[in-house]
Amino acid sequence: MTANSLDLNPRTLGTQPGKREFSVTDEYQYNRSGAARWIISHLLRYKPYLFTFLTAALATNILFSALPRLTGLAFDEVLKPTPSAQRLLWLALSALTIVVLRGFIDLTNSFSVETLGQRTERDARQELYISLLGKSQTFHNRQRVGDIMARASNDIRQLNPMMNPGVSLITESIMAIIAPMIFISTINPQLLLAPVLFVIVYIFALRRYVRQLNPVAARQRMQFGELNAGLNESISGIEVVKSMAQEEQERQKFVRNATQFRDAFVEQGEIQARYLPLLLLGFAMTIAFAHALWLYSQGQLSIGEIVGYMGLMGVLRFPAFISIFTFSLVQMGLAGAERILELMRQETEIDENRGGYAAPMRGDLRFDNVTFQLGEGADAGTVLHNITFHAAPGETVAIVGQTGSGKSTLTKLVNRTYDVNEGSVSIDGVDLREWNMESL
Structure with missing residues (x-):
């Protein structure tokens, strides 16, 4: 695909598009100044669902983090010379209530984020289709049909898994870091040492991981477009291929494109194999346990508080583990979004001239x-x-x-x-x- 006449000027939310031959009167305007901003502008169209999703994600992780704290309190109660059956019953019922309530909130969370994902994909597909209808014939003459089909189908399809489970689990991961920190601080502020150190190193490791993953994801989407475009050209021009005895050359071209597409996936696997946060969490758990035992020896912690603390440290395993594939989904979605925007940003040579001359024609x-x-x-x-x-x-x-x-x-x-x-x-x-x- 050629990049002639690419318009890279930012388009902010609510601005009118440039030249085009076709438009829809009530068309919603999105922010096309960047892939992330474009996706956010799609999400902001459905603020109630977005608010429900964020609230439910926070509530779910607060309730999940409350369980280790209740478990620690139960340990302390059991270890007393005369445990209170009433208090233990209250703790058990509280845990049961949290589990049931968390289940209902999870359903709300899943419904909201799934709706956001499906509507984002639908709206993006409609936006691209309207944009393509508004392009001139000269624009379409420059394009490779297979590449446009790859962008209109597969690249847009990446937006849905990017939202759910991608963005959904990343949001829950952030909440799963904040909520345990709050509960740990209620046990003993000194216990924040190990988790805070882990979070700092985790952020740097994750940043490095995403930077390595970003160009690979972009290359995957580009190679898929090349593969699809080449296959489309070969099949649509099969009569020429046969008449000119070019079968072997076309086969070699397809194998070359498929190999480059495969190599991008292999490179992604190598990057994921070097993912460090899970190893870092192991070190953090060791430091946390040693620190808790030292505070216990100083008489500043009880056995139940150690149990609750280690349970809360275990909650951090979720963001450490889940990030290995959620960020790859997000990077694939962003790479696809950038390819979609690249197509929509290209200027067409002919404008519909909505305010132009209109009258019954005589035919001169x-x-x-x-x-x-x-x-x-x-x-x-x-x-x-x-x-x-x-x-x-x-x-x-x-x-x-x-x-x-x-x-x-x-x-x-x-x-x-x-x-x-x-x-x-x-x-x-x-x-x-x-x-x-x-x-x-």
Whole structure:
């Protein structure tokens, strides 16, 4: 795919798009200044679902972190010379209530984030489709059909798993770090030493992991587009392939593209194999246990508090473990989103001119020194040169010429499939470029 006429200027939320041949009156405007901002602008369209998801994720992790604390309190009660059966019953019922309540909140959480994922994919697909309909024929002539199909299908499909489970589990991971910290501080603020050290190192390790993963994810999406485009061209042009005996060359090209696509996945696996946070958590658990035992020897902790503390440290295993694949899903989604935006940002040469001239047509057609070229720069080829003629209303004009002489091109200039390079085409004395496209 060529990048000629790429428009990389940021488009902020609520701004009107550039030139296009087709538009929808009530079209929602998204922020196309970057992949992340584009996705966020899609999510902000459904604020109630977003708020419900974030609230439910926080509540779920607070309740989950409360269980180790209750377990620690139960240990302390059991170890007393005369345990209170009433208090133990209260702790057990509290734990049961938390488990049941957490189940209901989990359902709400799953419903909200699944709705966000499905609607983001649907809206992005509709936005891209409207954008493609608004592009000129010249734009579509430059594109590889297989690559557009890869972006319109597979790249957009990546947005759904990016949201759920990707963003969903990352959000829960953040909550699963905050909630245990709060409960640990209620036991003994000194116990925050090990988890805080772990979180600091974890953030640096995760940042390095994401930086390594980002270019690989982008290359995966690009290679998938190349693979799809090459396959589409081979199948659609199978008659030429057969007549020119190019089967072996096409097979080699496909194998080369497939190998590069596979290599990107292998590289992703190598990066994931070097994932460090799980190892770091093991060190953190060891330091935490040693620190807790030292505080116990100083008489600052009870056995139950140690049990509760280690249970809360165990909660940190969720973000450490889950990040290995959630961030890869997010990176794949962002890479796909960037490819979608790259396509939508490309300017079209012809505008619908919504405020242009519109009136009932009489049919007075005039070509005045029209010159038209297909292609750009050195690849441009002159199709029509200094064409002048007039067709009055009701008059029939015969256009005769050899195949490829430009007869069909004349008709495409009349309905503005293409615009002329020099001269003008007018209907009823009004230049076609002044007409409203829908009226024309």
